[in-house]
Amino acid sequence: MDRREFVRLLGMAAAAGLPISRASETQAATDGFYTLPRFGNVHLLHFTDCHAQLLPIHFREPSVNIGIGSAAGKLPHLVGEHLLKAAGIRPGTRDAHAFTYLNFEQAARRFGKVGGFAHLATLVKRMKASRPGALLLDGGDTWQGSGTALWTQGQDMIDACKLLGVDVMTMHWEFTYGAKRVQDVIAKDFKGRVDVVAQNVATTDFGDPVFPPYVIKEMNGVPVAIIGQAFPYTPIANPRYFVSEWTFGIQDARMQQMVDEARGKGAKVVVVLSHNGMDVDLKMASRVRGIDAILGGHTHDGVPKAVPVRNAGGTTLVTNAGSNGKFLGVLDFDVKDGRIRDFRYRLLPVFSNLLPADRAMAEFIASVRKPYLKQLxxxxxxxxxxxxxxxxxxxxxxxxxxxxxxxxxxxxxxxxxxxxxxxxxxxxxxxxxxxxxxxxxxxxxxxxxxxxxxxxxxxxxxxxxxxxxxxxxxxxxxxxxxxxxxxxxxxxxxxxxxxxxxxxxxxxxxxxxxxxxxxxxxxxxxxxxxxxxxxxxxxxxxxxxxxxxxxxxxxxxxxxxxxxxxxxxxxx
Missing domain, CATH: 3.90.780.10 (5'-Nucleotidase, C-terminal domain)
Incomplete structure (x- = not known):
């Protein structure tokens, strides 16, 4: 590598948030922090609610997340020391900073920024390299949340997600660009690359499905169904005029039908990619049989462990992978003789000074931001x-x-x-x-x-x-x-x-x-x-x-x- 190339790479890393002076120190730290041995034969990677944050940021977790009724005192409604105790996380650690608000300013200066698609891309590639056939699932709220996303109608994030290698997606804030924009992206940008699924969105006239309800993909010989659940209250929480010809809703009964249908087509693992919010996911898990896991979003809860929920058909794992690109969920299933024998779940914080910037993603981010830098x-x-x-x-x-x-x-x-x-x-x-x-x-x-x-x-x-x-x-x-x-x-x-x-x-x-x-x-x-x-x-x-x-x-x-x-x- 000549001097010019070395300087160029340093500039890319700095632009993507990597503190150059600490490169050797952080490389030593990352070797252990992101070591996650392969387990089983079905591998799902999950991020959600990144809200168009392409660069590393600081993001403070809540000090107020009140649970009411049966939700009081349970995940995700635990903050600070209560969350650390429930998750078995030591105070003062990187994980403690990632998952709580505690000593936020001091910890943020010590541990650096989180997220950034160039660093997330590096982590995704590492996980996929150790997990053959792994799928990357995007829980939505991806195209909205930044100036460049607004000015490009989400195109910067659409292209970033293709480069990241997203396989399956569901949606919420994406709908605020309008129904036509969403359909155009699916037909042109995502065609043959990203499956957008949502079992709970239909036309207002005849009730026809707007999106495929699920997709079945084979992984290491195991058929895996991914059922989509878009945000059910989109026309209430956001302007209805963006999606005036579509209806939404939780649609428990139809979800059960889709689970049964996917099982009938041979799926041995059934996962819901949800934008319900975690409390809704927990209730749905108690009512619908046959879902092995719900990978959830919307409420931005960074929940360090999967929550098992009993129902008439067995147990469903419920997870939520935080927001702003600061976490990557890794769910591994061990499937033998057509059934799940065991699982492992980790929600990995994405620390930008522990993960080197992926070159292709860093170059893309720099190029897409360049026309807007003066305003930004x-x-x-x-x-x-x-x-x-x-x-x-x-x-x-x-x-x-x-x-x-x-x-x-x-x-x-x-x-x-x-x-x-x-x-x-x-x-x-x-x-x-x-x-x-x-x-x-x-x-x-x-x-x-x-x-x-x-x-x-x-x-x-x-x-x-x-x-x-x-x-x-x-x-x-x-x-x-x-x-x-x-x-x-x-x-x-x-x-x-x-x-x-x-x-x-x-x-x-x-x-x-x-x-x-x-x-x-x-x-x-x-x-x-x-x-x-x-x-x-x-x-x-x-x-x-x-x-x-x-x-x-x-x-x-x-x-x-x-x-x-x-x-x-x-x-x-």
């Missing part, structure tokens, strides 16, 4: 505090968005959607335009300003709280609690619908049900709001940041929680 790299302000989004209530980046909306629009109150995606910045980092887009890049970004009565404000909060804290997961239809600026309130998660929100105040004064308040928001799902054409939220936030230059640590406007008692999903 614009410095807006410096943050003095940690900025993150994750958890049932306000994260500090959510709070920043709410604060920006109230100040820029002269609003008394701000509502921001309970989205789970969005990268994390450490104190002292420069907030660039790319980071704002990581929090806001959607196809319905309109900022709104509305007059709302106190009665309506309570109704909105009650509706979202009912969605999040209904004890029946089949009625949990979207993200986390709406993020709030200005307004304070008390939340009683265990109460019935309509009785969870109390003591709403503005500036210390009780909200008057008959009084009108000026409320700022963004990401409306109605066609009327779309047609009104408010400014995109990223312009509003970016302008606010440019004026500030430096942003002090955000004071989180968290609700007061009552009636839970000690809860391992709620950090003390």
């Amino acid at each position: 790299d614009e410095p807006l302000a410096v943050t003095e505090g940690l900025l993150y989004r994750r958890g049932n209530f306000n994260g500090s980046f959510d709070q920043l968005i709410c604060d920006a909306m109230m100040e820029a629009r002269g609003a008394q109150i701000a509502f921001s959607p309970g989205f789970r995606w969005g990268t994390t910045l450490l104190p002292g980092d420069t907030i660039r335009m790319e980071h704002v887009l990581d929090q806001t890049a959607i196809t319905y970004p309109y900022a709104t300003l509305s007059d709302m009565s106190g009665e309506m404000i309570k109704a909105v909060l009650e509706d979202v709280a009912g969605n999040l804290f209904d004890p029946d997961p089949y009625f949990q239809q979207g993200g986390d609690m709406v993020r709030v600026g200005g307004l304070t309130y008390t939340l009683r998660p265990n109460q019935q619908q309509g009785s969870r929100i109390h003591d709403m105040r503005l500036g210390g004064q009780l909200i008057d049900a008959t009084k009108t308040y000026k409320v700022a928001g963004w990401a409306p799902v109605s066609e009327a709001a779309r047609d009104a054409g408010g400014p995109p939220i990223w312009d509003l936030v970016a302008g606010w940041l440019r004026d500030k230059k430096r942003v002090s640590p955000r004071v989180l406007n968290q609700p007061r929680i009552e009636g839970l008692g000690p809860n391992p999903g709620l950090a003390a």
Whole structure:
């Protein structure tokens, strides 16, 4: 290798997030960290909810993930030390940093960034090399979450996934590019390469399947069925006009039919590639017979071990592989005489300073980002505090968005959607335009300003709280609690619908049900709001940041929680 080639490779590695000065040190560490001996003869690799993050990032896991009813105190509703204890992970380790929020800033500076498709590609290739015939499954929310994904209608991620070697995929946020865009990609980009499966999406007129419900692939002599489960509440959580001619839903009965049909066609292993969310997957696993494993997504839960669920037909393993490209799930089955004898499951964190950047993927990432670097790299302000989004209530980046909306629009109150995606910045980092887009890049970004009565404000909060804290997961239809600026309130998660929100105040004064308040928001799902054409939220936030230059640590406007008692999903 000559000097020019050496310098070029160093530049690629640096662009993809590999700290060059620590290359020899990290190479020694990775030899043990990613050693995963082959087991069995059926091998499934799984990532989900990467939200278009091509480069390594920081991503803080939640300190609030409340389980209600039978879900309280169980995975995935464990945070911090409770999660470490349940998973048998030692505090202070790389795994502890990957799976929890504990000592986040210190651990992030020590262990470096996570994810990045160039590093994920290296890990995928290693796992496939040791596991002949292994399939790579993409759980969806892949084409959305960055500026480049928005500006290319997901094309950067579509091409990256082909290069990564994705075999089977299901969807959620992909639908927000519109039905035609999804169908065009399947017909042109994915044809003969990636199978998109979803048993629960049909046409509104005659109920015809929109996608193949499953695919059967033979691996080392074993027929393996992958059944798709797209996000069942897409037309509720996102604008219906994007998919107006399609219906969704959980569709337990049809899932059972598809499992039985796949078994009837000879499948010896049946796996569901799901975007239900983990609580829904756990309930589905208890109701549908014959599923060997559910590889889940949507709720961004990085769950270190598979959860076994008993049902009338036996046991189903339920997993969830986190988000933002920071994990790769590896599920191995040992299949003999037509039945599963044993399994192994690991959820591997993707540490960018332990995995060298894959050359082809690094070159692709550099090329696809190059036309947009000027916009992405614009410095807006410096943050003095940690900025993150994750958890049932306000994260500090959510709070920043709410604060920006109230100040820029002269609003008394701000509502921001309970989205789970969005990268994390450490104190002292420069907030660039790319980071704002990581929090806001959607196809319905309109900022709104509305007059709302106190009665309506309570109704909105009650509706979202009912969605999040209904004890029946089949009625949990979207993200986390709406993020709030200005307004304070008390939340009683265990109460019935309509009785969870109390003591709403503005500036210390009780909200008057008959009084009108000026409320700022963004990401409306109605066609009327779309047609009104408010400014995109990223312009509003970016302008606010440019004026500030430096942003002090955000004071989180968290609700007061009552009636839970000690809860391992709620950090003390």
